[in-house]
Amino acid sequence: MLYRLRATLLTVLLVGCVLLGGCRKAGNGHTVAVIPPALVSPFHVALLAGAVEQADAYDWGIITRAPERETDFEAQVAIVEQAVQQGADAISVNPVNADAMIVGVRVANQAGVPVLMHNLITPVAEGEVVEYIGYDQWGGAAKLARYVCGALAENAGVEMADVQGNVFILTGIPGFHANRRTGGFRYGLANNCPNVEVVGEQTAEWEREKALQVATIALQQHPEIDVFYGNSDEMAIGAALAAEQLGLEVGEDLLVVGIDGNDVTLDLIRQGTITATLGVYPQLMGMVIVQQMNKLLNGEDIPYILVTPSDVIDVNNLDAYIAGDTWTTPVEGVPEFDNGAPTVPE
Numbered sequence: 212m213l214y215r216l217r218a219t220l221l222t223v224l225l226v227g228c229v230l231l232g233g234c235r236k237a238g239n240g241h242t243v244a245v246i247p248p249a250l251v252s253p254f255h256v257a258l259l260a261g262a263v264e265q266a267d268a269y270d271w272g273i274i275t276r277a278p279e280r281e282t283d284f285e286a287q288v289a290i291v292e293q294a295v296q297q298g299a300d301a302i303s304v305n306p307v308n309a310d311a312m313i314v315g316v317r318v319a320n321q322a323g324v325p326v327l328m329h330n331l332i333t334p335v336a337e338g339e340v341v342e343y344i345g346y347d348q349w350g351g352a353a354k355l356a357r358y359v360c361g362a363l364a365e366n367a368g369v370e371m372a373d374v375q376g377n378v379f380i381l382t383g384i385p386g387f388h389a390n391r392r393t394g395g396f397r398y399g400l401a402n403n404c405p406n407v408e409v410v411g412e413q414t415a416e417w418e419r420e421k422a423l424q425v426a427t428i429a430l431q432q433h434p435e436i437d438v439f440y441g442n443s444d445e446m447a448i449g450a451a452l453a454a455e456q457l458g459l460e461v462g463e464d465l466l467v468v469g470i471d472g473n474d475v476t477l478d479l480i481r482q483g484t485i486t487a488t489l490g491v492y493p494q495l496m497g498m499v500i501v502q503q504m505n506k507l508l509n510g511e512d513i514p515y516i517l518v519t520p521s522d523v524i525d526v527n528n529l530d531a532y533i534a535g536d537t538w539t540t541p542v543e544g545v546p547e548f549d550n551g552a553p554t555v556p557e
Contacts, residue, residue: 243302248277284308328344330388356395378409380409383417383446422447
């Protein structure tokens, strides 16, 4: 199934809704809320587009509001509280700071509104969340690291265990998302190409422009960098832009990889500007969120942890990913704890 054209049309509507303070479409069914941490990343825009599409298919109303920046934790909590006041029948939220979101979860719990969380499978410390929907961030990052090891080894004509190289990591806002994506990647490097060294690690707060600044300085200080890994696609794009501005060519001089599988990243992979991404199917994840809400509101049992797929995407399987052919059905799984260890013990 090809979603990109429909996603573009829905995004135009969706962004208008968010700028106006959220949409509540008149319908014959439920009203639900899907709340991202911000719309800085195309990932969250695509996810909301999928949620809106599925809600439209059910003839449901949907509330879609977001803070301006992912660092505005209080604004996200306020949006959850407003969704409760607006009569949402179910709420799904993607918190950047889980501890801050406990307040919002409790407000919904007290009002009898079921809460789901998406884009993570790490349970919050307090409050009742009925389901977590997302991919294994540690495991996905480890897969991406193995891909990097293989690419470096192929370029050098040696085995992965023998290849050498230098990696710089661009991390997100400190918290469990950044911890798991960074820890998993480091774990993947250590277990597949132990002679590859991480020469630097710095936050770029999930943002392209900040990543551009950080990566530019990193390349000036460490011209030997072979790989930039961004905890998100937007930060990877920033690194690619920095390399280009300094006269370097991705694919020839260095590799650049990220996480998300956003449309803009897919286009850049085709152009050769980005090497690969961990595709996590944001639009399809958005559809799954609303589908799970439908099951819940119909009285069906839903798993506490629902793990969505993630796949390393490069030019070789790009078209299959875009077509949805690499998607697999989400499965019940185990929680991902911020404990510095793999989600699924090996």
